[in-house]
Amino acid sequence: MSEPLRIGIAGLGTVGASVARILADKAATLTAQCGRGIVVSGVSARDRSKDRGVDLSGAKWFDTPAEMAVSGEIDVFVELIGGEDGPALDGIRAALEAGRHVVTANKALLARHGVELAETSEDKGLILNYEAAVAGGIPVIKTMRESMAANTPSRVYGILNGTANYILTRMESDELSFEDCLAEAQRLGYAEADPTFDIEGQDTAHKLAILTSLAFGTKVASEEIYIEGISNISLGDIHAARELGYRIKLLGVAQRTATGIEQRVHPTMVPLGSMIGQVDRVTNAVAIEADTVGSLLLSGPGAGGDATASAVIGDIADIAKSHPGRQVAPVFGRAATELRPYERAEMTSHAGGYFIRMTVHDRIGVFATLAAHMAENDISLESIVQHGTVNGEVDAPKTVILVTHETTESHVRKAIEAVLEDGHLVSKPQVIRIEPAG
Template sequence: MQKPLTLGIAGLGTVGAGLLELLHTHKARVAERAGRPVEIVGISARSKGKDRGVDTSGIKWFDDPVALAKDASIDAFVELIGGSDGVAKAAVEAALNAGKHVVTANKALVAKHGVKLAKLAEEKGVALNFEAAVAGGIPVIKTLRESLAANEVTRVYGILNGTCNYILSTMTDQHRSFADALREAQDLGYAEADPTYDIGGFDTAHKLAILTSLAFGTELGFDQVDVEGIQSISEVDIEAAQDMGFAIKLLGVATRTEGGIEARVHPAMVPEESAISEVWGATNAVAIDADFCASLLLVGPGAGGRATASAVASDVLDIARGAVMPPLVTPTRGLKPYTKSRLGRHQGAYYVRLSVYDRPGAMAAIAKRMGDREVSIESIVQRRPRSALPGMVARQKPGSPAMVIMITHETTEEAIRSAVDAIEQDGKVSERPQVIRIEKLESA
């Protein structure tokens, strides 16, 4: 058997501790399948004395992750610190410059600096693997890197954030408010004390930027992704979606178009008969449309220490086997510049919720604003909120604005946004109109 692959691991949170446990528990299996043993010879974290539930005796401790990354005793450096810059970036760069293979679960780092790091890895002839950076335990990076490498991918989309999917699932299943569902997600550890990164769509955008580069052979374009979170989703929207045969999901969608790449993160109404509508709780799902392989849907745990550690371990085994490939599938010298397709050109149907003042001519004025921009209405209904009592419908208070829901025929993003802005400026509504895209997806 070959000499062991020696690892240095920086970051011993739930993923790092999970990786230590996995490599210890399955030591013999890993050696058999990799063709040589994998040994952890160095570790680094913020606190040396913290009890992490795993045995670290006999492993050399490094106060400085950068020093660990450059240490002569390691063949590969595993970065589980997090953050797009700072010590995580410095340590990964140090490891690559020293000719060490790198494995990272750091989506923010890859999304922001992936091209530069990939180029450095190629120059040094080492691996830069990041399976765990997108969708936790789901092998979506390997699918794009290996299984679909000969295909032309036209679209990649999915549920890429378990926190948001848990919140929306709870609102749907239990008829809870957004605030209540978020609070429960925080209590269960799915959401941070400051949940903005998740519910604002930024976590999904980082992951989508990585998938877009892998799928379409472009440079990374995180700053080119149009991002919208789920903060504005109300119980009324959830109820209306159910009544119309839809579920609301936070989607990341990247599509190759004639005008460039259309990459967007936003809440969407998806048909109840679509496979992705059935993905509940903290689960993630990634769908890939390719020319020779048609459509694939990968579903599984998108986060959690053990699932993410499993993805990290798979990258480590690839290195132990001697597999080194271009980190972004396409060698960096062949990556195409990221050309953004203007989102205003996006064609689709839309759900629009308006809180309309009960005044003569209000609806006529709203209809005119839509018509002026050639937005055709498929259906329009005045909706009353459901009562707290089963089987009862709450009555609208006299003088209060009426809730009106419109479904449009296919139109452009530019047209619907312009119409909604004009309606708000006219003063015919009491609050900012809610607009949710309706996505056409494959059936289950």
């Protein structure tokens, strides 16, 4: 049997500790599957004295990840620190330069430096695996990078952030406000003390950028994504969506269009009966539409120590099974030097159905004016619904909900600008896109 594969873990938080524990617990099984053992021979973390619930006495401690990366103690550098720069990036760069394979769960780092790191690893014949960077324990990277070679994807979309999905699920199921659901998510550990990264869509955008590169062979371009978060979603929106047969989800969507690749993150209405509409709480899901296989939906835990560690260990096991001299698979499904520049499709050209909620003054002719502005901008209405007065008083503002047939973002924006100029609106309108979903 071959010599054991020696790994160095940088970062011993929830995921890092889970990786070390599972490797110890599953040692015999992994050895049988990989044909060689896997041992933790090096670790680097800020606090050496902390009890992490796993025996690390056989591993050498290093003061910095970069020091461990270039040592002769390891064969694989496992980065679980987080952050797009700093020690995480320094450690990965050092590991690749020293001829070490790399496993990372760091979506922010890959979204910013992925192409550079892919070029280095491929040039040196090294493996760079990152299954845990997108959708936790769901094997979407392996599926897209290896199993779909015979496919040309046209769209990839999904629920990529468990915190946002938990909040939206709880708002609907328990009639709670956004603020109450966020506080609950923080209490349960699903949301950080500063939840901005999750609820405003940046976390989803980083993951979507990686999926876009895999799907369409473009360079990772997280800065080119249209992003809206969920902090402006109200219980009224949740109720109205359900009445119309929809459920609101924060989706990341990438698709090929006639004008380029569309990347967008925003609250989206999906049909109640759709598979993705049934994905609740902290669960993630990724849907892939392609020419050969048709449609796939992968769903499972998108975060958590064991789920993420499962993906990390799967990446390590792939390296353990590899043979020296074997052709290394490209990091993003094709050679990094052949990734095309990203050509962004303007969001104004996006076509689809729209939900528009407006709070208007109770005046004669308001309905007719709204309908006229929609018609002037070539927007066909599927339905228009007026709800009762906002606070039950006579002459109080009323809520009007419009659902459009397929139209373009630019037409919707122009119509709303015209309504705003008329002075009928009490507050800023709510616009939520409607996404066809399986």
